[in-house]
Amino acid sequence: MNFDFSDDQKQMRDAARKFLSEKCPPKAVRAVLDGKAAYDKELWKGLAEMGFLGVAIPEAFGGAGAGHLELCVIAEEMGRAIAPVPFSSTVYLAAEALLIAGSDAQKQKWLPKIAAGEAIGTLALFEGAGNPSPKAIKLTAAGGTLNGVKKPVPDGAIADFAVVAARTGSTGRDSDISLFLVDLKAGGVEVKELTNVDPTRGQAELTFKNCKAEPLGAAGEGWGVITQVLDRAAVLLAFEQVGGSDRALEMGRDYALDRIAFGRPIGSFQAIKHMLADMYVSATLARSNCYYGAWALSTNAGELPEAAAAARISATQAFQHCSKNNIQVHGGMGFTWEFDCHMYYRRANATAVTLGSLSYWEDALIDRMRKKNAA
């Protein structure tokens, strides 16, 4: 059994950590948090130069052609640094959708630009409150034009293109949904930035008015592609969540060692120790579930749907738990803008709903486990 990353992959993780600790210190995250920029352009460029944006993109399309295990280790580091760049929308959603359903020409047009840091992509799926569901998609596509409103769209205000889920039928079946590729700079789309709990990863409302769009994948097969994209993104985002969990735990631990109250480090009180031990437990369970998700993703195993849901649930719970209790360990200082705790708390809770809520994934996991047990 070799249920671990390879030495090369671990080296890549170390390289990513080193790069991000230099180029993405908390100060850089704060610049975006404070609204000084929509995202960190310098960092984005640097990530492209390091080859991180195209790590899982085949060489034929301008990427490094490494694979998803490599992308997992980078995702973990992105989450650890809470990097304020459109990484998850571009790399986990848009690039994966193109890889699954794109024509050669579509891949040729966008993937090299993604790898080079020259194009930001996203997936326009949600239309207001609610979880991913074919029924919730009202935006229509007819005669190659889209009409309707998508919100929230992750990084929608800075994206160059979007994969858009549209209704092309009304039978009530999944085959009513088709995907389209839209160049957001070509007109026909109104963009409105939305405020959200984590400003370091923006959200937008996109209004499509007779907007020109080209089909992505076969008509009527959109929902199947979305399901696959969401599963892949669930694993990758789960690695970000695990990275964030670990960092929040470390911050809490370091503060508990440093802060003196009642004449002793607060980390010597069992109330604090046990809180930190429980955070370690959550983070460890999440990491192990993520490893299984990484294995399933990288081998395109039949277990991926179940593994992805488990990784997503475990990592969502861990990051929420660790970021929340990190603030608690810090006490009053943890509730100041000045301390970094809230940046992790914001990221944890924004990420928790970005691919659909926890209960949505819990539901998915049980469905998938039942399907397996029945088989």
Add this chain to the structure above:
Amino acid sequence: MNFDDTPQEAEFRATARKWIGANAPKEFEEELSKSSLGRIRLAKHDMVEVGKAWQKKKADGGWACLHWPKEYGGRGATPIERVIWQQEEGVYGKLTQPFQIGEGMCGPTVMAWGSEESKRRYLPKLASGEEIWCQLFSEPAAGSDVAGLRTRAEKKGDNWVVNGQKIWTSGAHYSDYGLLIARTDPNVPKHKGLTMFFLDMKSPGVEVRPIKQANGMQEFNEVYFTDVVIPDSQRLGNVGDGWNVSLTTLMNERMSIGSRLATGVPEMFEFCSNLMLEDGLAIDDRAVRSKLATWAVKSNGLKYTSYRAISALSKGERPGPENSIGKLVSGMMLQDIAAFAMDLQGGAGGLTGDAEEEARGQFQQMLLSSPSMRIAGGTDEVLRNIIAERVLGLPGDIRVDKDVPFNKIPTKGR
């Protein structure tokens, strides 16, 4: 990443599988498979007798305590081979329960601290199950604070004379030998006045009394010592060094990788898949699904955490500290699951069920037994302290009795 054996591992697995196929007591396979929540019951046979027969057969075939050196009854196997053996032994591994304390704790302590003569005399028979060992550490006034123990051992010539009481001793009633820690000097601070021994459980003055537990069963014992004589040759480590020696034992307690702890999750999933509530199957209920999913990912998390440890062993590396979470997670989960399964049964949830209601009754039994999972072998609180101190590097507790002579430590509050 892959879940495959290396060629050597595959070869070892094939050899083990073949031997088990030819030698395992298949007549007990079904009964053993059914006893899924830790309580092993054989309807018509004595568990210890059946276990001893299997253990002896394994020893004769070279499969007992296989990670031990050959000269002490083992096979000289690598840690990963031990894990593979456990996987292949499967349900028959449940028969080894009476030997686990000996194999996991007493044996390693004798191996680390015993004389060569003792090792050759006692370890092979421990490995083969011919002699069963128990561990005599806890006392009524020394549970989590085991260094506060009061059983006295006093030197008389070449012997030691022991008086006192131990408690929570699993298997004392069928054990041949016991690993005993006792106080040899009450005038020094508590950790410094302890010494480790082993003794014949049939020695005059040893009295074993079963404890009736909260779940109605009797698995643990109290053991009383009245002027019990132990030869000095059965001392392990120096006089006064017993605490240090005990750390070998306790370290081994927590090193059992690959031995999967019951979580109750598969049983609960099955139960909810079949249970009809007023408005449909339990598993279709939103609240039920949410809880099931949370438990399932915890249970998976433990499984894959052990896979990570196995992978480290396979590469010849030391596993990380991750495995320290196992009992903490599974103990709490077992108790929560049992309570929720009862809740789903509504007004009838308190009934303990009978033969035809096996699926129901098992959760009520689990509820009554589960508190012990969170206490035995280190309470949840002790385990959290261990994670906090040894994994996260937080300071140890401030111990007000640390430097106080043992006989000056207060014994009662208020």
